[in-house]
Amino acid sequence: MIQRFDQIVVDLPEPNGPNPAAAAAIQELMGGKFGEMSTLMNYTFQSFNFRGREKYRPFYDLICNIAAEEYSHIEAVSAAINLLLSGATPRADRNKPFGEDAASKKKQSANKKKYGDANPAPLSDPVTQFYRYHFATSAQAALPFDSMGNPWNGSYVTCTGNLKLDLLHNFFLECGARAGKSRVYEMSNDPTARAMCGYLLVRGGVHIVAYAKALEKLSGVPVGGVLPIPDVSNRKFPEARKLEEEQGLHTIMWKWCPEDTYTQLNEIWNGPHPEDGQELVVRDEMPPAFPWPEFAEEPQLCAPGEIDPEMLNYYAAKLT
Numbered sequence: 001m002i003q004r005f006d007q008i009v010v011d012l013p014e015p016n017g018p019n020p021a022a023a024a025a026i027q028e029l030m031g032g033k034f035g036e037m038s039t040l041m042n043y044t045f046q047s048f049n050f051r052g053r054e055k056y057r058p059f060y061d062l063i064c065n066i067a068a069e070e071y072s073h074i075e076a077v078s079a080a081i082n083l084l085l086s087g088a089t090p091r092a093d094r095n096k097p098f099g100e101d102a103a104s105k106k107k108q109s110a111n112k113k114k115y116g117d118a119n120p121a122p123l124s125d126p127v128t129q130f131y132r133y134h135f136a137t138s139a140q141a142a143l144p145f146d147s148m149g150n151p152w153n154g155s156y157v158t159c160t161g162n163l164k165l166d167l168l169h170n171f172f173l174e175c176g177a178r179a180g181k182s183r184v185y186e187m188s189n190d191p192t193a194r195a196m197c198g199y200l201l202v203r204g205g206v207h208i209v210a211y212a213k214a215l216e217k218l219s220g221v222p223v224g225g226v227l228p229i230p231d232v233s234n235r236k237f238p239e240a241r242k243l244e245e246e247q248g249l250h251t252i253m254w255k256w257c258p259e260d261t262y263t264q265l266n267e268i269w270n271g272p273h274p275e276d277g278q279e280l281v282v283r284d285e286m287p288p289a290f291p292w293p294e295f296a297e298e299p300q301l302c303a304p305g306e307i308d309p310e311m312l313n314y315y316a317a318k319l320t
């Protein structure tokens with residue numbers, strides 16, 4: 001079972017302004033093959049299908065616990081996309097009579113003043129945006145698609161049932177995810193995009209090390225010796241460096257469960273971090289959390305939409 005909290009795991013700053021191109025790039029971190037939906041669903045299904053749970057309890061605990069954390073990552077990616085798309089088109093309300101359609105000259109000029117020249121096509125800008133799903137099928141919002149509009153799909157889930165193979169896959173998946181995060185980071189210097197990427201680089205780094213350690217425990221092979229993959233340190237990204245140096249976020253395995261659950265995590269998550277030697281710790285608590293950012297209404301997309309009395313009066317007058 002799972003419990004939800006109306007909070008978000010990363011404190012995202014306001015964007016510099018609407019940035020549909022950055023939002024489209026970030027979609028890769030949501031619904032791409034190596035995106036957060038993939039990590040979430042891979043570990044979720046592996047935990048559902050885990051056989052020999054009692055014998056391999058530390059590995060089961062690890063996969064379950066990381067699966068839970070991944071939910072907070074799809075939330076973080078969604079929030080960043082929504083923030084970057086807020087105000088991306090003029091907030092003119094199609095339901096309001098404005099411009100030359102208004103009943104009187106006075107109303108025409110009042111509406112012109114309020115809505116500018118947005119009538120009749122407040123959504124004309126997105127015609128030139130390549131990622132039109134953000135405007136045509138959603139109200140400037142996150143979608144379970146990649147950066148090219150391909151929907152996430154279940155074939156991205158590897159759940160062979162062989163523990164060594166699944167852990168090896170998870171290690172590979174997290175390394176691929178890390179490459180994606182560092183590339184998206186370089187695609188935009190917007191503070192929202194970079195805060196989100198920086199956070200995910202650090203926490204994804206924890207998952208890479210965790211799966212490397214799990215493989216080491218299971219096979220005796222020192223997988224951690226090949227880290228980092230790709231071989232650029234998180235410390236090169238200022239937002240990630242801050243979280244590591246000031247909060248030690250790269251050394252902490254949070255527990256996303258009650259106290260008496262997943263109690264054998266520390267059999268895998270222990271010892272020194274392979275990059276800086278700091279001691280790895282399991283914290284018997286959820287991570288610090290923050291309120292969800294506010295997403296303003298977007299009336300030009302009828303989001304969330306409401307019956308506008310002015311619009312009803314306008315059409316009633318036209319019909320009589």
Ligand SMILES: [Fe+2]
Pocket residue numbers: 036039069070073200203204
């Ligand atoms: Fe993640």
